[in-house]
Amino acid sequence: MPHMITSSRLLAASTCNWTRAMNELGRFTGEREQDFSGVDRAALLAALAQILPGDCVLSELEDLRPWECDGLAAMRQLPLVVVLPEDESQVIAVVKVCSALGVPVVARGAGTGLSGGAMPHGQGVLLAMTKFRNIVSIDPLARIAVVQPGVRNKAISEAAQPYGLYYAPDPSSQIACSIGGNVAENAGGVHCLKYGLTVNNLMRVRAVTIAGDVVEFGNHALDAPGFDLLALITGSEGMLAVITEISVRLLPTPQLARCLLATFQDVVLAGEAVAQIIAAGIIPAGLEMMDQAAIIAVEGFVHAGYPLDVAAILLVECDGTPEEVAEEIERVTAILSAAGARELRVSRDEDERLRFWAGRKAAFPAAGRISPDYYCMDGTIPRRRLGEMLAAIAEMERKYALRCMNVFHAGDGNLHPLILFDANVAGEQARAEAFGAEILELSVQLGGAISGEHGVGIEKIGQMCAQFDDAELRMFHRIKAAFDPDGLLNPGKAVPALNRCAEAGWMHVSNGRIPHPELERF
Amino acid sequence: MPHMITSSRLLAASTCNWTRAMNELGRFTGEREQDFSGVDRAALLAALAQILPGDCVLSELEDLRPWECDGLAAMRQLPLVVVLPEDESQVIAVVKVCSALGVPVVARGAGTGLSGGAMPHGQGVLLAMTKFRNIVSIDPLARIAVVQPGVRNKAISEAAQPYGLYYAPDPSSQIACSIGGNVAENAGGVHCLKYGLTVNNLMRVRAVTIAGDVVEFGNHALDAPGFDLLALITGSEGMLAVITEISVRLLPTPQLARCLLATFQDVVLAGEAVAQIIAAGIIPAGLEMMDQAAIIAVEGFVHAGYPLDVAAILLVECDGTPEEVAEEIERVTAILSAAGARELRVSRDEDERLRFWAGRKAAFPAAGRISPDYYCMDGTIPRRRLGEMLAAIAEMERKYALRCMNVFHAGDGNLHPLILFDANVAGEQARAEAFGAEILELSVQLGGAISGEHGVGIEKIGQMCAQFDDAELRMFHRIKAAFDPDGLLNPGKAVPALNRCAEAGWMHVSNGRIPHPELERF
Missing domain, CATH: 3.30.70.2190 (Alpha-Beta Plaits)
Structure with a gap:
């Protein structure tokens, strides 16, 4: 249901908080895709102009163009507007405006993500955290760095280097990717076998809810009482809150x-x-x-x-x-x-x-050098099923008449098959997508998962129907609604609307109990 | 609001699922303590008799007496009834009955917890998982054990020993405590400094929601897409779902x-x-x-x-x-x-x-041997504040005229001060409780937390008001409502009702921004 824009709603926004959220039944249920066609661009721009400096709001077509995709360049969408807040108070002001006007908010870091998690929403604000690039503090004794979300992954290790410390998770994009996106996607890297994913290297996250409240999850001690919202927000792909500060664990550099x-x-x-x-x-x-x-x-x-x-x-x-x-x-x-x-x-x-x-x-x-296009998959499987998966991929190469290069984080069963295709040859892109979908579904059937470290984003949202059953997806939507009752944060990503799975005729194949007909032969 | 018991509600229970939960606004908001005075014991017993064998339901006073407390023996409460289901289908049937009748459900493992997390509810069912004691499987190659929640912690390592493997988290109670309770409280142990808390050693949890749906969180692969509900349920103290099966990570026994x-x-x-x-x-x-x-x-x-x-x-x-x-x-x-x-x-x-x-x-x-009573605290602080905390405790010993023995998991800043007192000496118990509360509040002020590994339960629920602010507590309640819309799972534990904090006049002292007047001198 599109939201009406009235001054009383805008007024309400300034006092909105969790009391309101608790007392109102949110409109977001996850039953079906949301419709934001009623968003009023002019009203949004007018409201943003009141709270942000002029150079922090981009709305001309030529200014929007560079922001139309993240690392999943095959999926492009111009946002309605890009905002570049300079501090947390501006983030709060932006989400309050969007909350009042019913406008989607997509947070974005460096935009290196491979699953389209930061792809803009056509009726929404792209909230670029580019200006949050300060390393707030490094405590070498406690081995903790407090950083803003726009800080590059590699920059944390560079800043810790004088103390003989470093930040362990090292996605391939670590020179460019930012820590806020790493948290949002629970990024891995070649060393996560020994040192864990992002979630295993975090102490605390500070975030702004869609209601504009500042909350902190975790702390600088051993454990936190209460529900583990630090783990919950990690890997939540911008669906629950906007991260404004992060405390990461530092490790001693190996000799x-x-x-x-x-x-x-x-x-x-x-x-x-x-x-x-x-x-x-x-x-x-x-x-x-x-x-x-x-x-x-x-x-x-x-x-x-x-x-x-x-x-x-x-x-x-x-x-x-x-x-x-x-x-x-x-x-x-x-x-x-x-x-x-x-x-x-x-x-x-x-x-x-x-x-x-x-x-x-x-x-x-290298894949990009030998093929006009390639499609990078990110399934995980139990290690002992590696041989089966490789044999099956070889079979799929024949079935789809496409080549596939296989690069694996083998130690933790995380596969990155790179399916090579040429989008200019009729039918190849569709075959590549079907090839990829079959790999992911087989991953689930072998007891694994459709994502190891790249997230679900927009790319793998269909395969979520294979990974999870109806009760589990409904639980995700209820968690989403607990944080974001109107479903404004990154709508359409990570967790599919229930009608999407139903209409696509997906069968849940988790635990190998209900095999997909296509996969019967394995 | 007490629930009415009608046959139509019972009928509804058999078909209740997440659709119902999604469509209905749950009654649970966390605003104030819930009132279950309307629970009808006779109707409950009649319904339970239809779904469980006779020897799985205990309702006579002499049968209930052994279940009136867990390891926090200072807090006692007889349950309305104890049920001992034999398999998951019986757990589902029990929660459906309780859901239909609006009866609280408190799940309990071995009952060794120190914070009263498994203390019964006077108007509720105590769901004892005692009969879930099978080790389902051990996969030495993948290094995973699948176990039922009633399996003793130590029994997992014993079963894995022939493969040169063990389960690392080792709470002091590991001979007696069960893994389901370890997950519910996110238990630690002397080795958690190197090997992590329970949450760091889990792969997958299978659980029954209050609606009677079976859900699985996590899997046997590297990472799981979707929100991290495995971490969320770990340490959730029986507030979100009833655990029926657990996959734990095994480690090679050190040489x-x-x-x-x-x-x-x-x-x-x-x-x-x-x-x-x-x-x-x-x-x-x-x-x-x-x-x-x-x-x-x-x-x-x-x-x-x-x-x-x-x-x-x-x-x-x-x-x-x-x-x-x-x-x-x-x-x-x-x-x-x-x-x-x-x-x-x-x-x-x-x-x-x-x-x-x-x-x-x-x-x-040893504390029990030299003192009629003792009160074990479980705060955590950043390691570098150990000296300050020790000096403050020495000062508190004088202030409250009570002795305190200090035992610390020093490596991870987790303190177990043991406050010695005699409950038979007028005023000593009250002074011991005030002493303990002051230690916990100082832990928060020093940048730590009120619980390291024992959980919040009923013991530290007041201090949660010091640890978290209003927005954070409301978020906990919304997460709770997402899983358990009527607030039937372990009510009154772990997360305080908002009126409780307001009426007690608690000041939120997290991040040291608003120091507690009592603590000004540190």
Whole structure:
């Protein structure tokens, strides 16, 4: 139901708070897609002009164009307006205006997300947190950094470096991506096997609710009483509140890191080697796998020195004190040899270690170099199902007549198949999307999930119907309504409206109890 | 508002689900304490008799008596009825009956909790999960155990032991406490510094909502899309759903563990030594502290060999491979010596290591041996504030004319001051409670929290008003209402009704912005 804009609503906004929210039944139920066609752009711009400096509001077409997508460039949408608040009080003012006028609010950090979580809403405000770039404090004794959400991931480690500390989660985009987006998407990275996802490295988040209240989740102590809203907001993809300050845990920089490169003539053997390393109780700092298609693509691009005549490469990073590293390398080497590794190299110095990683880290641009378009998937599966998944993807390559490069955070079962296609060839994009959907649905059927670290966003919202059943989706919507009774924060993302799943005829395949007909053969 | 019991409500219960919940505005708002005086015991017993075998329903006074408290024995309340379901379908049937009749439901595991989280409701059903004691499966390759909630914590490690694996969180009550209660209270233990709280060691929880729907949070893969309801239910103290199955992460048993015992002539120096160990980037498997009062009490009880003429003892446990242990002991020894440790002993064998720990683990019974009553606190503070807290507690001992033994999970800033009193001496219990409240409020003011690992329950519900402000408490209540629209699950626990905080005149002292007048002097 579109909201009417009246001065009394605007007035109400200035006093709106959780009392109002508690006493009013929110309009958001998640039953069906919301309709914001009644938003009045002129009234919105007039209200924003009263609360923000002129250069903090962008509304001309040429100014909006750079903001029409995030890292999922295949999905584009111009926002109604972009605002660039300078401080928390301006954020509060913006959400109060939007709340009063019934206008969607999409918060955005650096816009590097791969699932379209920060794609603008056509009837909404894009709330760019670009100006929140201060590192507020670093406490080396408590090993905590307090930062604003627009601070780049890598900048936190750079600021902590003089104290011998760093921030562990390292998404591939860490030079550019901002910590607010990392929290919103619960970002991972090649080191999350050992050091955890973003949620495992947070102490506290300060946020503004859609009602304009400032709330803090978590604290700087061991544990927080009450419900764990810190974990709840992490990975909530901008659906619950707008983050304005974040306290992250810092870790001591490892004294030494060395990388093992192992080659295999069979991808299934490589997958089994991964399972055996983990089963032996070793948690390497990184444990990555590339198949031959990926190896050839990256080698032609960055010349990392990978052999081209192998079916798969494993990269195993060991970090810690020199004694720990030496012992772990010895144990990993023994397991890899027994598991059928053909060649084993250990990086001799930091240069060689970085060269080993250069190939892996260049996998995405390498895909872009050999193919006009590619589609990056992000499913997770239990490690022991790696072999099955690889065989199934090979079969899908034939079925959809498209190539797929496979890059895996193998240690934690997080797959990034890169499906190569050319959007200018009729039918290829549709086939690539169907290919990707089939990988995600198989991930769920194998006991895994449709997202490992990239989030659901707009990209995988359809697959959420496969991941969760009706009762679970309804619970998500009720949580959403508890924070955001009118459903104004990032509508249409992350959790599908119930009618969407029903109309698409999705069958819930979680726990493998109700297999998807398409997947019967696996 | 008390619920009316009619056959049409009972009928509705059988079809009630989240659709109903979504469409109805729940009666629970958290504004004020709920009134369940209208519950009809006869109707409840009649309904339960239709769905449970006779020996699964206890309603005679002599049968109810053993269930009137959990580990917080100072707070007692007879339930209306105790039910002991045998499987998930019976749990579903029980909650549906209670939902239809508007009867409170308090789930209970082994009843070892220290904050009264499982104290019965006088107008409610106590849902004892005692019969859920199966270890469903252990997957040594994926390192996951699937267990029922009534399984004892220690039994999981025993079952995993043949595979060289164990379950890390080890509350002091681990021989008796059950994993369902561990999840409900997000239990810790002496090893949680290195291995995390319960929430960090869970993969998946299966639960029954108050509407009788079965939901699963989390999965056996790296990450789960959607809101992080696994973390949300962990530590939710039975307020959101009834847990029926749990998947926990297993870890490889460390090859070796050794314990350092260090003595100090000054508790503040000991506190600083703790901060320096952590700041050096060392995360010991355990890092515990006892003050002189605690040392004398436990030494008289278990003869652990602790010196009696010291102000504080630190116990530092190092585990891992022999090389890792040797290196860590060397580094910790250097730090402790520089920090002013007078005596340093390293356990020579497993017997001596267990003897070092025997004293620490016996601290609570030792308090019970030297004092008719004691009150165990559970605040957390940033590690660097340990010295201040110790000085303040010494001052409070004079103010309240009561002794206090101090036992700390020092590494993570989690304090367990044991306030000694005699309930038979007029005024002592009241003074002990005021003493405890002042410690918790100071914990919040120092940037910490009122609970580290024991939960809030009924014991610390008043201090929640100090920990959280109005907007934050309202958010908790909205989350509660999203799961449990009528507020039937464990009412009166963990999150205070808003009128309770208002009437008690609490001032929110989080972030030290509004200091409590009593605490001005710190």
